[in-house]
Amino acid sequence: MASAKYSNQSRYTVAVDCIVFGYDGQNLKILLVKRALTPLKGKWSLMGGFIAKNESADEAASRILADLTGLKDIYQEQFYTFTKPDRDTQERTISIAYFSLIDIKKYKESISTAYQAQWFSIKDYPELIFDHGEMVKMAQKRLQYKATSHAILFELLPDKFTIPLLQSLFEDVYETNFDKGNFSRKMLSTGLLQKQKDKDKTGSKKGAYFYKLDKKNYQQNLHKFLKLVPNPNNFI
Template sequence: MQRYTGQKRILVATDCIIFGFDGWNLKLLLVQRNIEPEKNKWSLMGGFIQPSESPEDAANRVLELRTGLKNVYMEQFQVFGKPDRDPVERTLSIAYFALIDIHQYEQQISDEYHAEWFLLKDVPELIFDHNEMVKLAQRQLRYKAALHPILFQLLPEKFTIPQLQALYEGVYNTTFDDRNFSRKLLSTGLLVKLAEKDKFSSKKGAFYYKLDQSHYTENFERFLNLVPNPDKFF
């Protein structure tokens, strides 16, 4: 087989930044690294890309192997390639972020790698450049969420407006005005009000809503105004 001469080996890995929402809090899923260096320290889900795999195939394989999760929303967002990012060998990492509803997948999380959910404000020191990956993934998530309703990937099929507001506040690390948020949200035309109420959060209860998939394409741009002054978050 023909090879390029005079070139040195560079490994290529993939790392997954997995964001989850439990109904009120945005969280990050981490595992304890099981090899040296940095063994037993907290890490993103990662692994090397095999010769027969595309980066997306490898990301899905690593995700399922380490967490038991599959068929989740995942998106490539950046390549990390500083020469000294991995102390063992020169390694590039193609990073993806994933969005999941924690309650939908909580029974699938594998115990083998000690996967654990962390509040974003409580994320520990991670191996290598993984803290930087998380920071940039948050920035990308904010950017995408300001353009279209990507955050619905983190919600169950039915949800309340307070839950959706809590999700947006968690993503943008800010507080929105309740009335303005509700008014802008309902004006998008993307929500269908259900007769059922959530009785667990308050005595009065909050009506459940669901996403109107039939009008998603024609109305998704109306989410552009849901986040006030989105530029200040980037």
């Protein structure tokens, strides 16, 4: 015998919204799309959608990201649930928010054009619908905090990278400047980087050595990332 539904309870729509962070070698960016539904059709929005009856929130987020980027198994993390009764002007909608990290240059051709998707600098992006602006700011704070103790920022980089490129990424994520010598010394002291034989000579004749993330010793050295960012509690 089938169990009865909960009586006298309201029914809400549940959605997921995805903040997709990317790095192009110069700027931290977010991926936005033109909203296809009314109200606010044609306005800039995060990529999102409703959770189907037969899927979890994680599965819905993965599906939506795959539709947008053509990619599977990319880094994604659920970070907050937005529940204000009036957050969506159409009807009561609860949104479970995720952030994802991809290397823009590596996956540039995979981004779907069906949603009029476009990359914007995290420092300069258009006004977003509903509470999506709040979602972006909260996701940025979560990214800053998580990166103090986990090597997730490497998800934004190519397989081989230079120390100057890594420093540029950290500076953009944390909106600050790091001393060149001090940053290099601290980063190398983590034991997470494997020096390569070849160099990137696009910036100068001398060039800068390429490095790779040492995935073998990844877990045991993660705690050393805490030394890279001053006052990590500011990013909680």
